[in-house]
Amino acid sequence: xxxxxxxxxxxxxxxxxxxxxxxxxxxxxxxxxxxxxxxxxxxxxxxxxxxxxxxxxxxxxxxxxxxxxxxxxxxxxxxxxxxxxxxxxxxxxxxxxxxxxxxxxxxxxxxxxxxxxxxxxxxxxxxxxxxxxxxxxxxxxxxxxxxxxxxxxxxxxxxxxxxxxxxxxxxxxxxxxxxxxxxxxxxxxxxxxxxxxxxxxxxxxxxxxxxxxxxxxxxxxxxxxxxxxxxxxxxxxxxxxxxxxxxxxxxxxxxxxxxxxxxxxxxxxxxxxxxxxxxxxxxxxxxxxxxxxxxxxxxxxxxxxxxxxxxxxxxxxxxxxx
Amino acid sequence: xxxxxxxxxxxxxxxxxxxxxxxxxxxxxxxxxxxxxxxxxxxxxxxxxxxxxxxxxxxxxxxxxxxxxxxxxxxxxxxxxxxxxxxxxxxxxxxxxxxxxxxxxxxxxxxxxxxxxxxxxxxxxxxxxxxxxxxxxxxxxxxxxxxxxxxxxxxxxxxxxxxxxxxxxxxxxxxxxxxxxxxxxxxxxxxxxxxxxxxxxxxxxxxxxxxxxxxxxxxxxxxxxxxxxxxxxxxxxxxxxxxxxxxxxxxxxxxxxxxxxxxxxxxxxxxxxxxxxxxxxxxxxxxxxxxxxxxxxxxxxxxxxxxxxxxxxxxxxxxxxx
Numbered sequence: 001x002x003x004x005x006x007x008x009x010x011x012x013x014x015x016x017x018x019x020x021x022x023x024x025x026x027x028x029x030x031x032x033x034x035x036x037x038x039x040x041x042x043x044x045x046x047x048x049x050x051x052x053x054x055x056x057x058x059x060x061x062x063x064x065x066x067x068x069x070x071x072x073x074x075x076x077x078x079x080x081x082x083x084x085x086x087x088x089x090x091x092x093x094x095x096x097x098x099x100x101x102x103x104x105x106x107x108x109x110x111x112x113x114x115x116x117x118x119x120x121x122x123x124x125x126x127x128x129x130x131x132x133x134x135x136x137x138x139x140x141x142x143x144x145x146x147x148x149x150x151x152x153x154x155x156x157x158x159x160x161x162x163x164x165x166x167x168x169x170x171x172x173x174x175x176x177x178x179x180x181x182x183x184x185x186x187x188x189x190x191x192x193x194x195x196x197x198x199x200x201x202x203x204x205x206x207x208x209x210x211x212x213x214x215x216x217x218x219x220x221x222x223x224x225x226x227x228x229x230x231x232x233x234x235x236x237x238x239x240x241x242x243x244x245x246x247x248x249x250x251x252x253x254x255x256x257x258x259x260x261x262x263x264x265x266x267x268x269x270x271x272x273x274x275x276x277x278x279x280x281x282x283x284x285x286x287x288x289x290x291x292x293x294x295x296x297x298x299x300x301x302x303x304x305x306x307x308x309x310x311x312x313x314x315x316x317x318x319x320x321x322x
Numbered sequence: 323x324x325x326x327x328x329x330x331x332x333x334x335x336x337x338x339x340x341x342x343x344x345x346x347x348x349x350x351x352x353x354x355x356x357x358x359x360x361x362x363x364x365x366x367x368x369x370x371x372x373x374x375x376x377x378x379x380x381x382x383x384x385x386x387x388x389x390x391x392x393x394x395x396x397x398x399x400x401x402x403x404x405x406x407x408x409x410x411x412x413x414x415x416x417x418x419x420x421x422x423x424x425x426x427x428x429x430x431x432x433x434x435x436x437x438x439x440x441x442x443x444x445x446x447x448x449x450x451x452x453x454x455x456x457x458x459x460x461x462x463x464x465x466x467x468x469x470x471x472x473x474x475x476x477x478x479x480x481x482x483x484x485x486x487x488x489x490x491x492x493x494x495x496x497x498x499x500x501x502x503x504x505x506x507x508x509x510x511x512x513x514x515x516x517x518x519x520x521x522x523x524x525x526x527x528x529x530x531x532x533x534x535x536x537x538x539x540x541x542x543x544x545x546x547x548x549x550x551x552x553x554x555x556x557x558x559x560x561x562x563x564x565x566x567x568x569x570x571x572x573x574x575x576x577x578x579x580x581x582x583x584x585x586x587x588x589x590x591x592x593x594x595x596x597x598x599x600x601x602x603x604x605x606x607x608x609x610x611x612x613x614x615x616x617x618x619x620x621x622x623x624x625x626x627x628x629x630x631x632x633x634x635x636x637x638x639x640x641x642x643x644x
Contacts, residue, residue, distance in 0.1 A: 086481060124557040135455050137476070137558050144477040148470050154459070155466040159408060235446040236459050 002028040002067050003226075006054055006100060007074035009037035011177055012116070015219045016072065018042055020226075032063050033075065038177075039316070054096035057103075064103035070112040070226055073100045073149075079120055079142035080181035086141055093145035101152055105161035113153065114225045115166040117238065119211065121147040122283050131240045131287030132168075139281055150238045157237050163230045167221060170213040170243030170286060173251075173305055176313035178320065183278040187212070190251060191306055194266035195259045196317045203272035206249030209284040213243045213298075214305040216312060221296050232294060242288040242298035244305075254302040258310065324350040324389050325548075328376055328422060329396035331359035333499055334438070337541045338394060340364055342548075354385050355397065360499075361638070376418035379425075386425035392434040392548055395422045395471075401442055401464035402503035408463055415467035423474055427483035435475065436547045437488040439560065441533065443469040444605050453562045453609030454490075461603055472560045479559050485552045489543060492535040492565030492608060495573075495624075496631035498639050505600045509534070512573060513628055516588035517581045518639045525594035528571030531606040535565045535620075536627035538634065543618050554616060564610040564620035566627075576624040580632065 003020060007013045008031025020026050021044050031041065032050045041047060052059040054075045064071055075096060076082075082089030097115070104111050120143030121136045138144045153164035175188040186203055187210060193200035213221075221241050233239065246254075256264045292298070299305050325342060329335045330353025342348050343366050353363065354372045363369055374381040376397045386393055397418060398404075404411030419437070426433050442465030443458045460466045475486035497510035508525055509532060515522035535543075543563050555561065568576075578586045614620065621627050 133457050135457050136473075138473065139480065139557065141477050141481065144473050147473050151458075151460070151466050151469055151473075155463050158461065159463065161408075235461065 001025050001069045002030075003070045003072070004030045004032060004064055004068055005072040005074060006032045006096075007076065008049070009033035009035070009041070010074060011175060012172070012215065012219060012222070013072070013074050014039060014041070015215060016074075016222050017047065019219055019223050021046065030063065055091045055099055057099045060096075060099040060103045061106060064100065064107065066107060068104075068107060068111055070114070071100060071104055072114045072116075072222060073097060074116045076116070076146075077142070078180050078182040079140050080183055082142040082145065083140055084181070089141045089145060093142065094148055097145075097149045097152060101156050101162060105156060110160055110163050112226060113162045113164045114222060115149055115153045115164060116222070117146045117150050117166045117168045118143065119168065119170060119283055121150065121168065123281055126281075126283055129285040129287045130283040132236060132238060132290065133287070140278075154237050157230065164237050165225045165228060165230070165233065166238040167225060168238060168240045169218055170211045170241060171282070172215055172218050173210075173212045174309035174313070175215060176309070176317050183275055186275070187248075187251070190248075190267055191255050191258075192309065192317060194255055194263040195310065195314060196320075197266075199266045199268060201268050201270050202248060202252070203270060203275040204248055204279050205271065205276065206247060206252065206269075208248045208276070208279055209245055210248065210279065211243040211245050211283050211286045212302070212305065213241060214308045216308045217297060217299050221291075224295060228294060233290075239291045239294070239296070240286060240288045241291050241296055243286045244299050244301050245285045246302045251302055254306050257303060258306045323347050323391045324352075325392045325394070326352045326354060326386055326390055327394040327396060328354045328418075329398065330371070331355035331357070331363075332396060333497060334494070334537065334541060334544070335394070335396045336361060336363070337537060338396075338544050339369065341541055341545050343368065352385065377413045377421055379421045382418075382421040382425045383428065386422065386429065388429060390426075390429060390433055392436070393422060393426055394436045394438075394544060395419060396438045398438070398467075399464070400502050400504040401462050402505055404464040404467065405462055406503070411463045411467060415464065416470055419467075419471045419474060423478050423484060427478060432482055432485050434548060435484045435486045436544060437471055437475045437486065438544070439468045439472050439488045439490045440465065441490065441492060441605055443472065443490065445603055448603075448605055451607040451609045452605040454558060454560060454612065455609070462600075476559050479552065486559050487547045487550060487552070487555065488560040489547060490560060490562045491540055492533045492563060493604070494537055494540050495534045495627055496635070497537060498631070498635035500642065505597055506532075508597070509570075509573070512570075512589055513577050513580075514631065514639060516577055516585040517632065517636060518642075519588075521588045521590060523590050523592050524570060524574070525592060525597040526570055526601050527593065527598065528569060528574065528591075530570045530598070530601055531567055532570065532601065533565040533567050533605050533608045534624070534627065535563060536630045538630045539619060539621050543613075546618060550616060561613045561616070561618070562608060562610045563613050563618055565608045566621050566623050567607045568624045573624055576628050579625060580628045
């Protein structure tokens with residue numbers, strides 16, 4: 001199987017690549033990103049790195065070459081940046097997604113495409129628990145662009161141009177690496193930095209409830225989506241992935257259980273009303289019966305997510321500057 | 323006020339123009355379409371016709387010139403044609419909508435834009451009655467493109483680029499003119515043609531229930547949206563317009579009441595499983611409490627819609643070839 005991962009140097013893309021390379025039926029894995037990877041890429045003769053602009057149709061057509069069996073489309077401008085620079089957000093998150101879908105269509109083989117969507121598609125007055133039966137009302141350009149991507153994946157699939165699956169990812173915690181411009185970035189920082197011996201700021205109240213999934217679960221979900229029979233998804237190729245609900249106060253307690261009082265002491269509570277408002281508009285709980293029936297698993301809770309971070313990332317994290 | 327109507331030579335656009343010209347505060351009305359109007363345009367010095375390609379950004383930028391206060395974006399490729407020619411559908415219904423929104427944004431004044439959306443945004447397993455709280459799952463490229471247009475109108479409004487309203491139109495019956503490539507075209511033909519002395523075919527069963535609105539109500543709704551304070555719509559600028567539910571059998575009875583046994587005799591029942599399946603996937607009833615609270619009215623039923631056709635269009639209809 002020949003696979004392309006856009007956003008392949010991002011933390012999900014890189015880890016997905018490692019997981020896929022464990023499979024013997026993967027013949028070629030092309031990682032595409034706008035810049036070379038900050039972390040070393042897998043040392044495997046099947047891996048190739050291509051850098052370029054995801055919205056450039058010639059680039060993407062060359063990337064998704066004849067013989068491509070599947071494409072993971074993870075490349076995106078994150079929420080904060082898409083909000084600050086709407087032209088860039090639309091160019092990458094909408095034009096880029098169309099370029100990927102059209103390049104897949106041009107193959108004429110209806111390849112599997114797995115599109116990473118987001119909780120940011122939800123917004124406005126939300127029910128206590130949200131899922132695929134919730135009407136979308138995104139309150140950010142990023143969420144708008146992800147919702148459009150889901151619609152396009154569905155339409156291109158219905159037309160037979162691709163065999164698509166859109167996965168609506170919970171907020172991914174604990175992300176390794178450095179803070180980014182996502183409004184959710186604190187949710188990883190508040191655990192990651194103190195465990196690595198650094199200070200972190202929590203800009204929302206302890207009572208704030210979030211719906212999360214660990215990187216390990218999300219990457220496993222992306223891998224699981226590769227072989228899922230499309231017919232099992234019926235008329236709606238968008239799947240809400242499972243997540244667990246946890247208050248930010250409980251997240252601080254999990255930090256205490258994993259890192260002790262000294263770790264918690266590195267966490268500063270500095271309320272930021274703007275971020276509180278954004279995070280408060282997000283789902284507090286997720287309904288994902290379809291994904292669970294199709295074999296997508298849920299983390300047991302925040303302690304498991306913290307343990308995965310310690311096992312998978314903490315050693316490397318301590319070597320990072322910042 | 324200076325207003326642009328894209329799709330201004332279509333039957334809704336032309337009639338909207340006539341209604342708006344009755345207002346004294348309209349200083350200029352530019353009708354844009356891909357071809358000159360088949361019917362005579364309003365004879366009014368304020369009216370100007372521009373023809374061109376809605377997806378051509380230079381054309382649209384010149385059309386929506388500085389000083390434009392409001393844009394009605396009605397131009398679209400209809401459902402059957404968008405399905406048969408996906409490239410054309412995406413070009414007009416998605417690229418065209420973006421061109422219009424970006425031209426409005428370029429004005430820097432946040433003009434009112436009224437976007438005509440459609441019931442085709444709904445699909446899949448629907449509840450007995452649908453509305454703004456129904457998750458969208460369009461089962462056609464046209465519905466996909468309209469759903470994307472709604473998302474864009476909301477995002478551009480939230481960013482302050484435009485002051486947008488997207489109106490989700492019911493199936494409009496009785497449309498004057500000739501059949502088109504919309505799957506719903508029969509719903510108008512089955513009343514229009516027999517009243518004009520011609521035969522018509524009904525491809526669905528009498529038990530099929532549809533959610534309809536008359537052209538007069540829809541045009542009044544478009545006009546009403548011009549002055550509606552945007553704040554009244556809160557975080558969701560998409561409004562489901564009210565419609566009435568009626569079975570196709572009852573529509574035939576309304577034809578009998580209006581045109582007698584001789585009119586009904588001109589209606590042939592020839593089931594078409596493809597059209598039955600498409601129409602059967604559409605909403606049978608609409609929930610529109612928000613629109614109704616904002617002053618958008620509902621037809622009393624099919625007899626009123628038939629009467630509006632007789633009063634507004636039948637004389638002209640009888641002069642049409644076809």
